[in-house]
Amino acid sequence: xxxxxxxxxLFDAIGSAYEDVFGRAPVVDRAVxxxxxxxxxxxxxxxxxxxTGRPVAEELSAAGHRVTGLDVSPVMIDLARExxxxxxxxxxxxxxxxxxxxxxxxxxxxxxxxxxxxRDTEAVLADIARWLVPGGLFALVTVPRDAEDAPAExxxxxxxxxxxxxxxxxxxxxxxxxEVTGTHTEVFTADEPGTPPEEHLLITARRPV
Numbered sequence: 001x002x003x004x005x006x007x008x009x010l011f012d013a014i015g016s017a018y019e020d021v022f023g024r025a026p027v028v029d030r031a032v033x034x035x036x037x038x039x040x041x042x043x044x045x046x047x048x049x050x051x052t053g054r055p056v057a058e059e060l061s062a063a064g065h066r067v068t069g070l071d072v073s074p075v076m077i078d079l080a081r082e083x084x085x086x087x088x089x090x091x092x093x094x095x096x097x098x099x100x101x102x103x104x105x106x107x108x109x110x111x112x113x114x115x116x117x118x119r120d121t122e123a124v125l126a127d128i129a130r131w132l133v134p135g136g137l138f139a140l141v142t143v144p145r146d147a148e149d150a151p152a153e154x155x156x157x158x159x160x161x162x163x164x165x166x167x168x169x170x171x172x173x174x175x176x177x178x179e180v181t182g183t184h185t186e187v188f189t190a191d192e193p194g195t196p197p198e199e200h201l202l203i204t205a206r207r208p209v
Contacts, residue, residue, distance in 0.1 A: 024055065025188050027200040028110050031139040032059050034204060035106055038137055042066060043105035046131065048094050048124075049112030053080030053087060056108055061086040065106075070094055095120055099131045106137040113142055114161050117149070121162075125176035132207040138178055144169065144185070144201040166201050178205040 032055060035045070043065045047057050050069025057067045057080065067087040071077050080089045090097070094112065107128045113121045128138060144166045152161040164172065170180055184202040 025141070025200060027141055027184065027186055027188065027202045028056065030184065031108070031110070031141055031202050031204070032056055035060065035108070035137060035139060036063055039065060039106055044068075044103065045106045045108065046070070046099070046104045047087075048107065048109040050080055050087075050089060051076050053084035053089065056110060057087040057089075058084045070097060094124055094127075099127075101130050102133045102136075104131050104136060105133055106139070107132060108139050110139075110141040111143070113140075114163055116162060118162060118164070121164075122172055122176065125173060125178075129177035129207055132178075134207055134209045136207045138173070138203075138205040138207070140169075140173065140203045140205070142169065142201055143198050145199075169201070170203060173203055173205050177207070179208050180205045 036059070039045070041064060045060050045065050045067045047060075047067055047069040050057055050071045051073075053069060057069050061067045061084060067084075069077075069080055069084075069087055069089045070092050071080070071089065072091070072093050074091050077089045077091045080087070095116070109124075109128070113124070116124070132138065143161075143163055145161075145163045146165040146168070148162045149160050150162070163169075166183065166185070170183065173180055180203060182202075182204045185199055187197045188200050189197045
């Protein structure tokens with residue numbers, strides 16, 4: 001077997017094809033709608049794993065929010081800057097990135113934890129709790145499964161995936177210092193021949209006031 005791709009290598013290779021196949025996952029649309037309904041005007045929103053910038057940064061910035069996206073893939077950052085000039089995009093790994101406490105009204109994390117060891121996910125969740133203002137909103141979407149460093153294939157490339165069973169991930173969000181306000185799951189089938197359906201889990205939370 002070839003060496004598994006890192007997150008940066010995987011998404012550099014996929015580029016805009018990701019948006020074509022996975023860009024409109026219904027659970028992500030649901031999460032964005034909830035944020036748009038709950039955020040005060042001109043909120044500061046941090047989008048972790050911002051990808052091509054669509055639909056998340058595009059829709060939030062179009063609504064007047066101040067969006068900063070982080071991604072480990074320089075190809076994705078270039079695409080996002082071109083497609084969503086109203087937002088700011090930073091090439092960075094969130095594990096190496098810092099932000100002042102209470103500096104964001106919302107944080108989004110749509111699938112960035114799938115290639116992160118569990119201990120790193122737990123550390124980033126604790127960071128997010130500190131970065132949010134009191135009452136700030138957190139939205140997380142992932143593929144829930146009890147797996148750590150398991151082999152997987154995506155767009156014909158091998159990588160390693162780590163995730164949590166739904167209840168385990170809810171507990172970790174709570175342990176990080178956030179109050180879980182809801183969960184939602186649905187099955188998504190990508191527009192790619194031979195791609196099996198996968199479960200998507202949305203967790204919404206807030207930093208207690």
